[in-house]
Amino acid sequence: MSKLLYSATMSLDGFIAGVGGDMSWLTEHLGAGDGEIDDLVAGIGALLVGNRTFTGDDPNRGTDAEGAFGGKWQGPSIVLTHDPPAEATDPDITFVRDLETAVRVAREAAEGRYVNVLGANVAKQCLDAGLLDEILVLIAPVLLGDGVRLFQHAGGTNVRLEPIDRQGVGATSLWFRVGRTR
Numbered sequence: 001m002s003k004l005l006y007s008a009t010m011s012l013d014g015f016i017a018g019v020g021g022d023m024s025w026l027t028e029h030l031g032a033g034d035g036e037i038d039d040l041v042a043g044i045g046a047l048l049v050g051n052r053t054f055t056g057d058d059p060n061r062g063t064d065a066e067g068a069f070g071g072k073w074q075g076p077s078i079v080l081t082h083d084p085p086a087e088a089t090d091p092d093i094t095f096v097r098d099l100e101t102a103v104r105v106a107r108e109a110a111e112g113r114y115v116n117v118l119g120a121n122v123a124k125q126c127l128d129a130g131l132l133d134e135i136l137v138l139i140a141p142v143l144l145g146d147g148v149r150l151f152q153h154a155g156g157t158n159v160r161l162e163p164i165d166r167q168g169v170g171a172t173s174l175w176f177r178v179g180r181t182r
Contacts, residue, residue, distance in 0.1 A: 050119025
């Protein structure tokens with residue numbers, strides 16, 4: 001069965017997007033560790049994307065690098081949204097209203113490879129539901145000071161993470177298996 005992997009590039013102070021979801025900060029850090037991204041993309045069978053991420057600020061908008069993973073992703077994307085469009089315009093994009101269905105559809109589409117979760121809110125929902133299997137964080141050498149955190153949970157939650165020893169994972173990357181006991 002396909003595993004759910006949340007991967008994100010994060011500032012050293014814990015933000016994956018700037019204030020208001022601004023992703024422009026990421027532009028100067030894209031391209032670093034390209035081999036690592038290529039290896040990651042090769043292992044992905046489908047994306048599970050939050051609506052804000054799907055419709056949000058792409059730092060590469062209007063260029064050949066527009067889209068997930070700097071335009072390197074081609075394949076099925078399942079978008080979790082409360083307000084799907086009346087009809088789909090791209091056969092690779094499926095809009096789903098609830099998390100359970102979205103995860104099921106994404107796992108089927110991934111055909112045994114990773115389902116990569118994009119979006120802090122969807123990742124939190126998957127974590128809260130006990131569905132998230134792994135987390136990969138690529139750390140960018142920048143301090144943003146404010147914005148969208150990698151994970152945010154008012155009151156805090158202690159989630160045990162187990163480091164995964166991966167060949168080819170760079171010195172500025174952290175890869176963990178999500179523990180199932182809470």
